[in-house]
Amino acid sequence: MKFNLKIWRQKNANAPGKLVDYKIDNVSEDMSLLEMMDVLNEDLVRKNEEPVAFDHDCREGICGMCSMYINGRAHGPVKASTTCQLYMRNFTDGETITIEPFRAAAFPVIRDLAVTRSAFDRIIAKGGFVSVSTGKAQDANNLPVPKEDADKAMDAAACIGCGACAAACPNASAMLFVSAKVAHLSLLPQGQVERKERALAMINQMDEEGFGSCTNIGACEAECPKEISLENIARLNREYIYATVAK
Amino acid sequence: MQADISLSKRLTSSIGKKIVVALTGVFLSLFLIIHLMGNLQLLKNDGGEAFNHYAEFMGHNPLIQFVSKINFAFILGHAFWGIFLAFKNRAARPTLYAVNKPGANSRWASRNMALLGTIIFVFIAVHLSKFWFVFHYGDIPFAEYHDGVTGEFSRIKDYATVVDIGFEQLWIVIFYVASMFALAFHLSHGVQSAFQTLGLNNKEFAPTLRTIGTVFAYGICALFAIIPVLMYLNITL
Numbered sequence: 001m002k003f004n005l006k007i008w009r010q011k012n013a014n015a016p017g018k019l020v021d022y023k024i025d026n027v028s029e030d031m032s033l034l035e036m037m038d039v040l041n042e043d044l045v046r047k048n049e050e051p052v053a054f055d056h057d058c059r060e061g062i063c064g065m066c067s068m069y070i071n072g073r074a075h076g077p078v079k080a081s082t083t084c085q086l087y088m089r090n091f092t093d094g095e096t097i098t099i100e101p102f103r104a105a106a107f108p109v110i111r112d113l114a115v116t117r118s119a120f121d122r123i124i125a126k127g128g129f130v131s132v133s134t135g136k137a138q139d140a141n142n143l144p145v146p147k148e149d150a151d152k153a154m155d156a157a158a159c160i161g162c163g164a165c166a167a168a169c170p171n172a173s174a175m176l177f178v179s180a181k182v183a184h185l186s187l188l189p190q191g192q193v194e195r196k197e198r199a200l201a202m203i204n205q206m207d208e209e210g211f212g213s214c215t216n217i218g219a220c221e222a223e224c225p226k227e228i229s230l231e232n233i234a235r236l237n238r239e240y241i242y243a244t245v246a247k
Numbered sequence: 248m249q250a251d252i253s254l255s256k257r258l259t260s261s262i263g264k265k266i267v268v269a270l271t272g273v274f275l276s277l278f279l280i281i282h283l284m285g286n287l288q289l290l291k292n293d294g295g296e297a298f299n300h301y302a303e304f305m306g307h308n309p310l311i312q313f314v315s316k317i318n319f320a321f322i323l324g325h326a327f328w329g330i331f332l333a334f335k336n337r338a339a340r341p342t343l344y345a346v347n348k349p350g351a352n353s354r355w356a357s358r359n360m361a362l363l364g365t366i367i368f369v370f371i372a373v374h375l376s377k378f379w380f381v382f383h384y385g386d387i388p389f390a391e392y393h394d395g396v397t398g399e400f401s402r403i404k405d406y407a408t409v410v411d412i413g414f415e416q417l418w419i420v421i422f423y424v425a426s427m428f429a430l431a432f433h434l435s436h437g438v439q440s441a442f443q444t445l446g447l448n449n450k451e452f453a454p455t456l457r458t459i460g461t462v463f464a465y466g467i468c469a470l471f472a473i474i475p476v477l478m479y480l481n482i483t484l
Binding site: 006008019069071072073077098100103104105106168170171172173175199200201203204206207210211212213214215216217218219222223229230231233234235236237238239240241244 | 252254256257258260261262263264265266332335336337338339340341342343344345346347348349351352353354357358360436439440443444445446447448449450453
């Protein structure tokens with residue numbers, strides 16, 4: 001397969017960037033988009049040009065590093081997928097593929113397609129933890145948690161913090177990310193100690209980072225590689241109201 | 248964990264702001280039901296008697312007048328918080344995508360609530376100047392009614408005639424119907440969104456909520472819109 005690529009090139013956080021055209025040939029349809037980027041970069045290195053900087057780590061869909069906005073969608077056109085799980089057979093031969101970094105005030109570009117998502121770490125540091133000693137792993141059923149709660153907490157815990165929610169959100173809001181963390185911990189007994197403060201502290205940090213506010217558009221849920229549900233945002237809102245009233 | 252976050256900060260945070268928008272929105276949605284019930288009386292073939300009695304009552308009952316002040320405040324509050332929210336959200340993405348396909352993952356109405364709200368705000372301004380202001384301060388004719396049961400005579404302003412004359416002008420009818428489309432789109436996102444914002448939603452309840460929101464939005468607005476059309480065509484029920 002061959003493609004026309006338009007890739008965002010930007011030297012550093014302060015330099016202006018622009019879309020640069022590349023042509024690539026002999027792409028296997030079984031390559032992931034990241035593997036195609038590898039081939040492109042080898043080609044650029046051979047030509048003594050700067051390779052395209054992009055983030056990647058596990059290449060099995062669980063690390064959430066690949067901060068690429070591909071053809072107008074976070075992680076490209078395939079549902080519930082990261083960029084490493086996006087295969088070239090999902091594109092048509094000869095297609096123009098535009099690849100940009102995730103865009104949000106709170107996700108500044110480091111270089112080319114790599115952005116820093118340290119804002120997420122700072123939000124987690126404000127409340128995405130438990131501070132009670134939970135000892136070693138409990139024996140099964142030693143710590144009774146209703147099945148439904150366990151399932152919902154597990155679903156929320158699937159969030160990999162990739163930032164696709166904020167990247168896809170027209171408001172650049174990180175609400176789905178924050179809600180997944182708050183929901184996960186508020187559903188489990190270990191998370192009860194900080195429950196009254198968690199939502200307040202994390203939302204306050206989210207606002208300070210410059211993320212937008214959720215207006216229930218739902219693009220986040222549609223683009224989330226782990227299919228985190230909007231119901232977590234409803235739960236976060238409940239937790240927030242509860243925290244505001246209770247403390 | 249430090250949560251020394253002041254109450255005013257809690258209410259102006261990203262969630263605080265949308266809770267204010269949701270609560271005022273719920274109130275305004277309920278107001279629409281009351282307003283619609285009044286308007287539908289315009290379609291009665293009684294020379295406007297039912298509507299005139301209704302409007303006279305609404306205009307002079309102290310409780311209704313008190314609630315109407317709250318209503319005006321909520322319209323302004325809803326609009327200002329909403330615009331405030333929209334500007335803040337715009338600022339959260341200073342560099343736009345060169346290629347973006349928001350239509351692939353979300354509804355147009357949900358992304359354009361501020362635009363739809365602005366159209367509705369302009370409509371409300373025109374609407375108030377054409378009807379509400381004239382009802383209250385305009386020099387309008389009086390109608391006399393005789394209650395067959397109590398034998399009482401009453402002389403009240405003929406509000407229905409003001410509406411009738413208004414809806415003889417085609418541009419007002421078109422403007423009204425177009426505004427109702429904007430309101431329908433606004434509510435089609437807004438009603439279900441208010442439940443979500445207030446935390447009253449989950450995966451199981453979401454489809455029902457979407458249906459309720461959609462039926463409410465299009466139902467209310469269709470009924471509002473049909474009144475000027477029928478009056479323009481001189482059709483009564």
